[in-house]
Amino acid sequence: xxxxxxxxxxxxxxxxxxxxxxxxxxxxxxxxxxxxxxxxxxxxxxxxxxxxxxxxxxxxxxxxxxxxxxxxxxxxxxxxxxxxxxxxxxxxxxxxxxxxxxxxxxxxxxxxxxxxxxxxxxxxxxxxxxxxxxxxxxxxxxxxxxxxxxxxxxxxxxxxxxxxxxxxxxxxxxxxxxxxxxxxxxxxxxxxxxxxxxxxxxxxxxxxxxxxxxxxxxxxxxxxxxxxxxxxxxxxxxxxxxxxxxxxxxxxxxxxxxxxxxxxxxxxxxxxxxxxxxxxxxxxxxxxxxxxxxxxxxxxxxxxxxxxxxxxxxxxx
Numbered sequence: 403x404x405x406x407x408x409x410x411x412x413x414x415x416x417x418x419x420x421x422x423x424x425x426x427x428x429x430x431x432x433x434x435x436x437x438x439x440x441x442x443x444x445x446x447x448x449x450x451x452x453x454x455x456x457x458x459x460x461x462x463x464x465x466x467x468x469x470x471x472x473x474x475x476x477x478x479x480x481x482x483x484x485x486x487x488x489x490x491x492x493x494x495x496x497x498x499x500x501x502x503x504x505x506x507x508x509x510x511x512x513x514x515x516x517x518x519x520x521x522x523x524x525x526x527x528x529x530x531x532x533x534x535x536x537x538x539x540x541x542x543x544x545x546x547x548x549x550x551x552x553x554x555x556x557x558x559x560x561x562x563x564x565x566x567x568x569x570x571x572x573x574x575x576x577x578x579x580x581x582x583x584x585x586x587x588x589x590x591x592x593x594x595x596x597x598x599x600x601x602x603x604x605x606x607x608x609x610x611x612x613x614x615x616x617x618x619x620x621x622x623x624x625x626x627x628x629x630x631x632x633x634x635x636x637x638x639x640x641x642x643x644x645x646x647x648x649x650x651x652x653x654x655x656x657x658x659x660x661x662x663x664x665x666x667x668x669x670x671x672x673x674x675x676x677x678x679x680x681x682x683x684x685x686x687x688x689x690x691x692x693x694x695x696x697x698x699x700x701x702x703x704x705x706x707x708x709x710x711x712x713x714x715x716x717x718x719x
Contacts, residue, residue: 406458408428410447410558412457417644420603424616425643428680430508430694430710433670436477437690438590438591438593439508439538439540440539441683441684443714443715444529444708444712444713444714445674445677445710445711445712445713446484446486446682446711446712446716447486447508447709448677448683448684448685448697449483449485449486449487449490449684449685449686449687449689450485450487450489450511450685450686450687450689451476451479451480451483451485451487451488451489451521451686451688452475452489452491452649452686452687452688452689452690453479453480453489453490453491453492453689453690454491454492454689454690454691455476455492455691455697456471456472456474456475456691458492458689458691459691460691460692460695461690463525463530465658466653466655466658467658467659468499468653468691468692468695469695471601471694471695472694474690474693474694475503475690476488476490476504476690477503477504477506477507478503479690479691479692479693479694480693481692482505482694482704482706483687483693483700483703483707484510484704484708484711485687485707486512487507487508487509487510487511487549488507488509488510488511488657488690489510489511489512489513489686490510490511490512490513491513491543491545491689492505492515493516493521493525493707495524495525495528499622500526501535501536504538504645505624506542507538507572507606509538509540509541509556510538510539510540510541511539511541511542511543511593511595512529512532512539512541512542512543513525513529513542513543513544513545513643514526514542514543514544514555515543515544515545515547515569515570516545516546517544517545517546517547518569518656519569519570522569522570526542526578526681528671529542530581533588533590533592535589535662536628537590538590540592541592541593541594541595541616542571542582542592542593542594542595543595543596543597543618544570544575544594544595544596544614545597546569546597546611547568547569547570547596547597547598547610548566548567548568548598548602548607548642549566549567549568549569550566550567550602551567551569551653553565553566553567554566554567554572554606554607554674556571556572556573556694556699557573562608562687562710564605564606564609565606565608565610566602566604566610567588567606568610571606572609572613575610575613575614576613578594578613578618579594579613579614581715592614593614593616594613594614594615595614595615595617595618595647596610596611596616596617596618597617597618597649598611598618598619598620598637598647599619599620599621599622600619600621600622600625600626600629600630600634600637601622603633603637603640603710605640606670607640608640608641611641611644614652615631615643615645616644616645616646616683617644617645617646618646618647618648618649618683619634619637619646619647619648619649619650620649620651620685620688621633621651621669622651622655622656623654623656623657623660624651624654624656624657624658624659624665625644625654625657625664626656626664627661627665627668627669628665628667628668629670630668631672633675634672634681638681642656645683646683647682647683647684647685647686648669648672648673648674648676648682648686649685649686649688650666650669650670650685650686650687650688650699650703651669651681651688652666652687652688652689652692652697652699652703653688653689653692653697654697655700660698660699661699663698665701665702670703670706671701673685674710674713677713677715678713678715678716679715680716680717681715
């Protein structure tokens with residue numbers, strides 16, 4: 403079974419909803435927050451890669467039909483793509499030798515959850531232990547976060563609210579955010595980021611997104627890329643001030659096939675449009691194991707990154 407199939411949910415839109423409030427920092431303030439490594443204005447500094455280890459999802463036994471190729475590390479992949487930042491999305495607690503590949507990476511975000519609540523505490527404690535060792539570790543990710551299903555009713559100081567079922571409860575994610583605030587032994591703030599898919603858009607995700615500084619917005623299936631403009635508009639109506647990275651798949655994981663080059667071009671063109679307007683903070687390219695397979699979408703993206711590297715937003719993000 404596709405590891406994200408259980409996440410599929412019918413989008414219950416509706417504009418009469420509570421908007422994402424600007425609880426932490428606005429997009430205009432995002433580059434100067436305490437403890438964050440400030441972005442340069444140019445687009446080239448604002449690209450990330452979604453990092454998986456080779457063999458994690460590719461190869462002959464993989465469910466996504468991704469061809470096998472020689473192993474490539476996350477650090478090697480971002481160097482090839484000329485991308486300065488990486489999201490380390492892997493289970494387990496790798497040692498110092500593994501972590502050494504990230505020494506010269508500008509910014510790192512590390513996953514503390516990959517769809518399993520059972521491993522969450524252990525994974526969180528491991529990543530928290532890296533904060534002082536890795537000054538370039540600027541964020542943590544909740545991947546495969548929303549579960550779908552009927553909304554849950556939660557009592558808050560402001561009254562009863564509806565929340566979408568997720569990996570963490572409303573109280574748990576609030577507690578997590580408190581833990582990520584500056585501490586006596588860790589003076590720097592760390593961004594909490596949540597993965598959101600376009601098929602998960604519904605009003606009840608808003609209270610959960612409000613507990614994080616950053617959202618990455620993704621389109622899981624290639625054919626749905628052509629709905630990206632409409633879906634992103636709906637997201638912005640819900641969350642007008644949420645710091646956002648636009649996720650860009652270079653393989654059609656939902657279709658289990660190479661992504662159509664026209665789909666790739668469409669989402670890249672839209673990403674540049676959003677960046678120029680100050681609607682997104684940057685991008686995330688998915689994913690590192692694809693970077694030495696000679697894929698058309700990867701090579702086109704690499705060229706596009708070079709061609710657009712000096713772009714700056716028309717308004718301050």
